[in-house]
Amino acid sequence: MNSGSDARDDVILEIRDLEVTFHGDDGSVQAADRVSFTVRRGETVAVVGESGSGKSASVLAVLQLLPRSGNVEVRGSVRLDGRELLDADRRTLRAVRGGAVAMIFQDPMTSLNPVVRVGKQLVEMLREHRYPGGRRAAERRAVELLRVVGIPQPELRMRQFPHEFSGGMRQRVMIAMAIANEPSLLIADEPTTALDVTIQAQVLDVLRDAKAATGAAAIVITHDLGVVAELADTVVVMYGGRVVETGSAEEIFAAPRHPYTIGLMAGLPRLDADVDRLVPIPGSPPNLADPPPGCRFHPRCTLRAGRDVCATETPELREIAAGRRSACHFTEEISAEETAAEAARVSELTGVPLTGDGR
Template sequence: MSLLEVTDLRVSFSTADGVVHAVRGMSFSVDSGRTLGIVGESGSGKSVSTQTLMRLTPGAEVSGRALFEGEDLLTVSDKKMRELRGAEIAMIFQDPLSSLHPLYKVGWQIEELIKAHDPGTSKDQARKRAIEMLGLVGIPKPDRRVDDYPHQFSGGMRQRAMIAMALALNPKLLIADEPTTALDATVQAQILDLMRRLQSEFDTALIMITHDLGVIADMADEVLVMYGGKPAEYAGRRELYYRPHHPYTKGLLESIPSSASIHSRLKPIPGQPPSLINLPSGCVFHPRCEYAMDRCREDEPQLEAAGDGSDPTHRSACWLPHDAVGLDEATDEIRRRTAERGRTE
């Protein structure tokens, strides 16, 4: 059994405008020492899914199962969840300035986390651990900076402090929700390198949520592509980048700036993401898909095995032929079958 196994997770919110179907049937697993990348446009359900696992979506209607070491995170008691949150499962949020309390020193906040989960720890021991963790994540002069307030840290240092707090109790699972979005390229590279090093040292399982496929290329072992609250494609990193099957995945990859596109225009995905209140019929991506067929407008596809079998984890929710190797071969097969139909009619 994997460290975390999520099965058919569904999350919805009742609003004055209608029911928001934020997550619709999400399933994945992650093992110790492995990284799962969750990627997609804003509003695709990436953050809501992991916040639900942490029980941070009050008022939501939730169904499905999320087994962490055999215990269902969606049904365990509040007391048990408080014990797990921070100690066994930690989360790094997108904006560290809003996650760190502005009126308390950074070191004190790390110390309180340690003492809350291990009441037997003395104040001196907790302070020593806080200084150790700040030094581990690259904060200069941690014995002095431990007494600074969050506003005295730069953006990169605040994110490092959040990582120090998240890893203070050596959690088995770390969820990073857009941890480098607001940082410049140099600091971003330093943070990602730090997370890789600490993951290797502590054998931590990592879920990396981002819209940046460049970050996923650096970090992930497996990748889950989300669209309209639902998984569109799941595969190993190399399979997904070199042989994508779903047109949405192909569109994301084509929109990445590269050396080959310096003298040409980027190719954006046309249209807008769907409303999670009024979802399109059939495949939710069909209004934006250049390969859409009549079946796409009527029937909703489910994740099924795709590719040539070289990656047994590769699955795609698309009506294009699944036995083809990559999207180009799949569309060639569609054209061939259409031509054959035309000759026989």
């Protein structure tokens, strides 16, 4: 096990008490509320939650990719290799984006310039950070990158436009651009959305191989627990703009310790029974313009059992075991036997092996 100083040296990204608030004519929406987590070198962290949970807003704030206007307020701390990014100037951010940190966006068709050939876009990325005076070297590297991510006939594809690629191939181009400058951190925002299951699996394989080849750490934003099972070492579960549970992927799948996480697991399709409908979490996600008091999950929570503290006091994200944290007043009441039975089913669905003690 690492010593405290070694563990600190191993942290590449540290997010502390991050708050993201959008101000509008009708009021303010706090999309991220005191979000904190760390990413270590070589680690893949999955940020999980329903739409509107604040996961994308939190991670986009890392690179100041939220709209730069008076309508967006960002507070807290985001440190990359010990360097604060929230107060970084444009020159520093320009060097970091696509260099030390690379982003794979959800929709490659809106991320790639539709009227510029794919090869030229790759070359521009390379020349910005690695080959400022060497177009020929950048072009050779661009061809190599397309080959690495499994795009056939890369020399031909270099001359084509984004609309001439399939959705899966466009996502491979985005991965090629992301790893072009060997970043230390990759961020992937819903990398398999709108792709069919077969193409999703191929893209995840490419992403995994690309990450291994560069040695980069990664943050994967997703609502898909299958993606979490495929890629994640650590899971950060968000609900209503807050982090409600963290732990290793194996621990989260084997024994979730927050009612919301248990609800996400229960909503997976079953292979061991003939059911007509999935089991959803009752109710709807909170309106972040007017969130409920106390625990934001309490209106939908089956563990609350009418207890007032859930509706009046905000539960702190506290350590419940080594490397495990949960923001629930009554996490100790969650039955290990019940979660073990649910975990066995989830493990069968996702292929994530359970830890030896189910915790």
